[in-house]
Amino acid sequence: MRYSDVMADWLKDMGFTHCFFVAGGNIMHMVASASKRFTCIPVVHEVAAGIATEYFNESSRTERAFALVTAGPGLTNIVTAIGGAWLESRELLVIGGQVKTEDLSRNTLRQKGIQEIAGVDIVRPITRHAILLDDVADRQTFSRYVQDGAEGRKGPVFIEIPLDVQGREVDPGNLSGPESTTTEAALPCLDESVLQGIVEEIRAAKRPMLLLGGGVHRSITETLYDGLADMGVPITTTWNGADRLGFDHPMYFGRPNTWGQRYSNLLLQQSDLIVALGTRLGLQQTGFNWKQFAPKGRVVQVDCDAAELTKGHPRVDIALLADANTVLKSLSNYELGDHSDWGEYCRVVREKLPIVDQRNTTREGYICPYVFVQQLSRMSGANDVVIPCSSGGAFTVMMQAFDQKRGQVIITDKGLASMGYGLSGAIGVAFAHPDRRVILVEGDGGFAQNLQELGTVAINKLNMKIFIFEDGGYASIRMTQRNYFGGHYVGCDRLTGLGLPNWDALFAAYGIPCLRIGPGFEENGDFSNLFNSFGVAAFLVAIDPEQTYFPKITSRVTDAGSMESNPLHRMTPDLDEELYETVGRYL
Incomplete structure (x- = not known):
């Protein structure tokens, strides 16, 4: 058998059912083998393959997914996803292609083979295990590498396989043996x-x-x-x-x-x-x-x-x-x-202390994001999967104001806090839970960073409801520049040179129905029909570009002239003294 077929069989035996990938020449044998054994989902960009895989594994109890990328840019494009999974301690198996063994520079040159880059060296600090398989490994060795990321404090595993090793003819009997079980000692039980x-x-x-x-x-x-x-x-x-x-x-x-x-x-x-x-x-x-x-x-x-x-x-x-x-x-x-x-x-x-702070300001014609999120949580169902993106104003509002229901699954990636995680993560959970509605909330600036994956959503007809906070740019960056630099805005919105799409035209290009919503959206029959029907739909939420986001922790200048952050119980704006004495009785 071809070695790529053998490895794919081993992965199937270990419970893997799905593969998110971008095809490439240096991974062609693994792509061919995986396509015959797994549900393989092509994505537009490798970072989406990694993020979707992470969210799939985090949300599914019964199935596992892995990411498959080619050499060179395939690996460098997925590094962000590997970093995110590392910080969140989540399972992420990435199998990467590499040039033929005879074309490996082995760190003597910058590059010998076409698209060659030292993938293992790049990701070693942010993986549980990173290995170049420059020769065939037996079943026990291979499965030990894979399982290393799924036990104890979980984390990414990167296995890089040269093209000629993938395609090598091998005798499966000579590589057989028991799967590796636990790779590390079990956590101690408390006396x-x-x-x-x-x-x-x-x-x-x-x-x-x-x-x-x-x-x-x-x-x-x-x-x-x-x-x-x-x-x-x-x-x-x-x-x-x-x-x-x-x-x-x-x-x-x-x-x-x-x-x-x-x-x-x-x-x-x-x-x-x-x-x-x-x-x-x-x-x-x-x-x-x-x-x-x-x-x-x-x-x-x-x-x-x-x-x-x-x-x-x-x-x-x-x-x-x-x-x-x-x-x-x-x-x-x-x-x-x-x-x-x-x-x-x-x-x-x-x-x-209600969640919606009445001291936030929202101009006429816009909807307060906190009010919107609370209304959305009331309209959501116990079977929904909720993806509140991972960075920016939309993210923090969701985590402050969303009232989760028992049975809902909520996944984010706050450690790296990268913009652009939401759509790819929502794709992963949509494949893990095809019978459930996926609700994605993300800011327009963050969404723009991976908007190419709308193609993945549309062609697979995923049951996804996409809510975009349309405030013309990077809300959290704008707020920082307003609060600390006197409103000297730089590269945070359209007025300062940030290029964002015409959202209506963008969704139309993918054949995705799109509806603009504002105050009173919950009474809109068109909204209700789109939100409650199966399939993909997008909603542009009218958010004031000058919206305030309170409460939050702020910093102050100390007597020594340095900056010091307030403790958790001292959020801005301050409570009046009488109320604080009631709700802070033991401080």
């Missing part, structure tokens, strides 16, 4: 005494809070859904854990973050015990002013990566290397004490 110690910490606390991150699986919170309410401990989530609970869960109290919900930030900062499960507690989660994270409480962190537990920020009082899912399941079996007074206080704070 009963350690677990009991956490339980006693929660029982003794007056204001405990659980913070669930992306490391807590959706299947776990779904299984424990009612039990989490019975635990009686208020729960918040990170942005990567946004879909672990519905917004109406009795113990759910929002998404604290640098761009988080004000009430949630205040509650987290007033907790006297934060039990952080499956979150690395990065700067976006703790605030740039991480020294003032949890100023009134102790922090327990459970994570699968020892480096995250010992990095030194924020302060962690109890650091435990363990599987957060196992710990959460164990905690649900204990009586954790009566914290009903604290829970009632959390409800009071939430009631007094």
Whole structure:
């Protein structure tokens, strides 16, 4: 058999069902082999193949996808997607072509073979494993490489295969053997005494809070859904854990973050015990002013990566290397004490600090983005998959204002925070969930960075509803230039030279119905028909270019003249003193 056929069979045996790819000469054998065994989806640009693969794997419980790219530009084009998956700790297998082994420069020249570039060297720092297969590998070796990215703290794997190795005739019997199973030691189980110690910490606390991150699986919170309410401990989530609970869960109290919900930030900062499960507690989660994270409480962190537990920020009082899912399941079996007074206080704070801040300004004829997002969340269904892009004003508004429903899947890629992720990610989940409606919300500036993938959406007739915040450019950059540089705008909109398309003409070119919407859109019958019918549709949301985006964390100049970010509980604009005394009672 041809070696590319053998590798494809191995991948199929490992549960791979889909392949996102851009064909090329140096990957031609793998393309031919994959096309006979997998659902192969051609995309226009390699970065879309990587992002779609990441989102497919993150959303699917039963199927797996990989990306297939050619040598040279195929690899360099997908590096952004590899970087994003690395920062988010997500599975992403990238199989790349390479020139024939006899044409490899092996770092003695800048280039020998046509389109040759040292792909492994480029991506090694942002992968769990990067390898050049300049000779055939047996089944166990190959499967070990592949599985390395799907276990422990997940991450990308890059396997580069020269053209002649792909096409080599091999005897499968000589390469057979058992698949590699686990490539690393299982995470340690907590001793009963350690677990009991956490339980006693929660029982003794007056204001405990659980913070669930992306490391807590959706299947776990779904299984424990009612039990989490019975635990009686208020729960918040990170942005990567946004879909672990519905917004109406009795113990759910929002998404604290640098761009988080004000009430949630205040509650987290007033907790006297934060039990952080499956979150690395990065700067976006703790605030740039991480020294003032949890100023009134102790922090327990459970994570699968020892480096995250010992990095030194924020302060962690109890650091435990363990599987957060196992710990959460164990905690649900204990009586954790009566914290009903604290829970009632959390409800009071939430009631007094609505998500939509009335101090935002929206000019006539435009729709307030926060109002739009809340209305969209009410109209969405429990079976929807929601992609709130990954950067910019549209992203932060979605993560602040969207009220998620139980059963919805929400995926973003906030670590790299790259513009242009939304459409490609939505394509990935649309193939993972062909029976579900995919809702994508993205800014016009970000959408323009990968708009070529509208062709992929249209030709595959995906069930996708695309909402574009049409404000004429980069809203977050414009806001920064307004706030810090006195409104000296540079390269942030059409008036300063940013070329954006005529959206109506663009969608028409792909045969995608497009509707402009503004205030009162929910009463528009045309909107309702497009939104609720199967298939792709685009909606241009009229957003004020001068829209304000509050609340947010701002910085101030210290007495020493340096810049210091406010802590999470001090969002801008300030609350009036009487209200702050009510909602910040324990600060």
